Amino acid sequence: MPHDNHNHHTHEMSELSDVELRVRALESILVEKGYVDPAAMDAMIETYEVRIGPRNGAAVVAKAWTDPDFKAWLMRDATAAISSLGFTGRQGEHMIALENTEKVHNMVVCTLCSCYPWPILGLPPVWYKSAPYRSRAVIDPRGVLADFGVTLPEGTAIKVWDSTAEIRYLVLPLRPEGSGHLSEAELADLVTRDSMIGTGLALAPVEART
């Protein structure tokens, strides 16, 4: 399991306990003062741990791959098209879809913090928020892609989108070859989280992999 040198994995246990103690103390104060409802906190955690994640985005992509009208709507007004599938809210108020083609590959970053489309991808992974990704995505995206094991065909242009405002981006990955016979649900299984950030590609169907 790779370890990120910017997260707590590398900290000693005693430091972890210290953070835990500080967090518990702060939560107690905030609850006692009536600012925070612990039951609301539990509901929020459940929302982002269980209910909202990249399967939402995969459903959007699979629908765009199979329904030309929906795709046209997604490219014209992503906020409305995505909300028609029930995916709305915090950190997804203003959505734009970016279509990958044979000639153009899109990749999304937030160099200044961690802006990420929560309603369709959930909370961002550690690497997305880390200094290595945020520093290099805008200057060496091909090197970043190599870290993910992705090499683009020669001649592919790269567009990197730095999420500096409240616009959030969804990459519409290239539909894999040999996927023509698959249903929308089967197609959604080929859509990885990373393919919707632009650090990965959609998976090939099982038939194409053998």
Add this chain to the structure above:
Amino acid sequence: MNGAQDLGGMMGFGPVLPEADEPVFHAGWEKRVLAFTVAMGAAGFWNLDQSRHARESLPPPDYLTFSYYEIWLAGLIRLLQHRGIISNEELAAGKSIDPPKPPKRVLTADIVVAALAAGGPVDRPVETAPAFAVGDRITAKNMHPFSHTRLPRYVRGRPGTIHAVHAAHVFPDSHAKGLGEDPQWLYSVTFAAPDLWGPEADPSLTVHVDLWEPYLERA
């Protein structure tokens, strides 16, 4: 501000290390930090831009070595202390001592899921027309405010092209100072890699940055 948060183009942090089957949270305390940070945002003592500014105001050595949720925790404590919402004595004791300042709103269990699903759009109607149109050549201003800005250092002073006119959005630079929403036109601006990184840069790379009108001048 030219803080440690402004990472675009820095070098030496090493490779990106994706984690296979990464869990949403890596420890129980991270969940609590996420949840009480969002809940305290709803309480209305500060706005989103002020909370971002609190995080980027951490000393760079702290910002670059803290984990993500440690940054959130430190930023939140900073906001609570600076606004006199909790005292050092309370933090040390782990309990409330002083009477609470009244919050604007409390995110209770019955409304939290609906509030998250509603979100908080930041586009605003304005009377003025956008100063720039798609295709216009602009230069990002060379400016270095000590306060919050969303103009990254790597585009300052660089030429670019207006790719899209989004809408007028809440202007973070004013909002973070408590000067109101001050909506300004927001654009997608395209920068060619050689204009950002020099003649050796990959000519097939473009970087697209969302920038407000006060950051831009006609080239």
